[in-house]
Amino acid sequence: MSAEVEAATANVVEPKVDQLKVEDLSLEDSVTPEPESTDAAPSKKKKPKKKKKKITTIDASYPDHIFPEGEWQEYPLDVNSHRTTSEELRYLDRQSNNKWEDFRKGAEIHRRVRHKAQSSIKPGMSMIEIADLIENSVRAYSGNVHTKEAGIGFPTGLSLNHVAAHYTPNTGDKMVLHKDDIMKVDIGVHVNGHICDSAFTMTFEDTGKYNPLLQAVKEATNTGIKESGIDVRLNDIGAAIQEVMESYEVEENGKFYPVKCIRNLNGHNIGDYVIHSGKTVPIVPNGDMTKMEEGETFAIETFGSTGNGYVITEGECSHYAYMPESDSIRPPSERAKELLDNIKANFGTLPWCRRYLERAGEDKYLFALNQLVRAGIVEDYAPLVDKKGSYTAQFEHTILLHPHKKEVVTRGDDY
Numbered sequence: 001m002s003a004e005v006e007a008a009t010a011n012v013v014e015p016k017v018d019q020l021k022v023e024d025l026s027l028e029d030s031v032t033p034e035p036e037s038t039d040a041a042p043s044k045k046k047k048p049k050k051k052k053k054k055i056t057t058i059d060a061s062y063p064d065h066i067f068p069e070g071e072w073q074e075y076p077l078d079v080n081s082h083r084t085t086s087e088e089l090r091y092l093d094r095q096s097n098n099k100w101e102d103f104r105k106g107a108e109i110h111r112r113v114r115h116k117a118q119s120s121i122k123p124g125m126s127m128i129e130i131a132d133l134i135e136n137s138v139r140a141y142s143g144n145v146h147t148k149e150a151g152i153g154f155p156t157g158l159s160l161n162h163v164a165a166h167y168t169p170n171t172g173d174k175m176v177l178h179k180d181d182i183m184k185v186d187i188g189v190h191v192n193g194h195i196c197d198s199a200f201t202m203t204f205e206d207t208g209k210y211n212p213l214l215q216a217v218k219e220a221t222n223t224g225i226k227e228s229g230i231d232v233r234l235n236d237i238g239a240a241i242q243e244v245m246e247s248y249e250v251e252e253n254g255k256f257y258p259v260k261c262i263r264n265l266n267g268h269n270i271g272d273y274v275i276h277s278g279k280t281v282p283i284v285p286n287g288d289m290t291k292m293e294e295g296e297t298f299a300i301e302t303f304g305s306t307g308n309g310y311v312i313t314e315g316e317c318s319h320y321a322y323m324p325e326s327d328s329i330r331p332p333s334e335r336a337k338e339l340l341d342n343i344k345a346n347f348g349t350l351p352w353c354r355r356y357l358e359r360a361g362e363d364k365y366l367f368a369l370n371q372l373v374r375a376g377i378v379e380d381y382a383p384l385v386d387k388k389g390s391y392t393a394q395f396e397h398t399i400l401l402h403p404h405k406k407e408v409v410t411r412g413d414d415y
């Protein structure tokens with residue numbers, strides 16, 4: 001993100017952000033209601049004598065700005081065994097401490113938001129309600145001073161059943177969550193552009209029919225995390241993941257379905273404000289001999305499926321991102337240029353969805369948006385689906401490759 005864009009557009013964005021803030025505060029109040037309320041009136045109608053409830057941002061919970069560390073793991077390769085005890089490397093690591101603290105802060109927000117999601121999402125809710133619940137929690141915990149400083153790192157993925165990734169509702173979406181759905185919840189939280197990317201899968205029926213699939217994917221992701229490290233080849237991580245994932249099968253109506261890795265979905269390294277930053281972490285062996293390197297950050301994610309184990313794009317697009325390498329391309333119309341300026345000001349290079357554009361004040365933007373997509377200035381990411389009738393699941397964590405050890409920063413006691 002270039003400095004000029006920030007400066008040139010700051011006055012366009014400020015009033016909008018203030019509006020959002022006010023709205024978020026009242027939403028957070030309704031998320032944690034005070035015990036007194038017997039009527040259903042929202043907290044903003046409270047009598048003035050009642051003391052205003054303080055927003056529990058993460059910063060308020062950790063006033064010294066030292067956030068909980070993730071799970072520490074030693075590196076797998078013997079050539080790295082000296083790293084664990086090296087004082088020099090620990091010293092080197094402390095030089096990057098601000099960055100690590102940003103990730104830890106984002107991870108603590110992520111854990112709180114997903115705890116809220118896991119305890120409140122119920123069949124019968126609309127996908128819009130679910131997305132709002134999650135995203136308003138992220139905004140409230142982040143303090144949402146400015147989208148580009150902290151807050152939502154990418155659109156909330158709520159992909160159902162054979163849809164594996166990149167679905168989030170657009171405005172007007174009527175879809176409702178059902179009891180027998182299997183839902184991938186993919187939440188991104190960023191602090192100063194340091195993005196925590198972590199996902200889990202929710203089911204609601206009580207027959208346990210999804211359990212082997214969930215267990216396969218959870219174990220495959222944990223294997224990918226365990227095998228990751230400095231000097232490890234990406235191909236070898238894919239091989240280890242596939243071996244674990246494909247040792248499972250799912251039974252439905254007396255028929256057995258092997259669990260397959262979705263071979264064209266990958267983990268990835270994470271750059272500042274950039275969610276996919278060049279390296280991909282395969283979930284099957286792919287011959288990529290590239291190695292992971294010291295200081296890198298990765299999203300380790302695996303997808304299991306009872307279908308083809310291969311996804312294609314299908315359905316209405318919701319996810320987009322501005323492509324900074326397209327900077328020499330001229331927007332095809334005045335309206336497209338105006339829209340692009342607003343996109344850059346609000347999201348920079350972070351991915352976003354149509355609902356976020358509307359929050360940023362955009363209206364009747366679809367024609368101009370499609371122009372930007374066709375011109376190659378904005379990339380669109382349509383939903384990724386396996387065979388209809390199949391089931392897919394996902395688990396994902398963000399890991400930090402410190403010089404001496406790796407940190408599974410988004411680890412929680414849930415997954």
Ligand SMILES: [Co+2]
Nearest residue numbers: 197299301396
């Ligand atoms: Co990811």
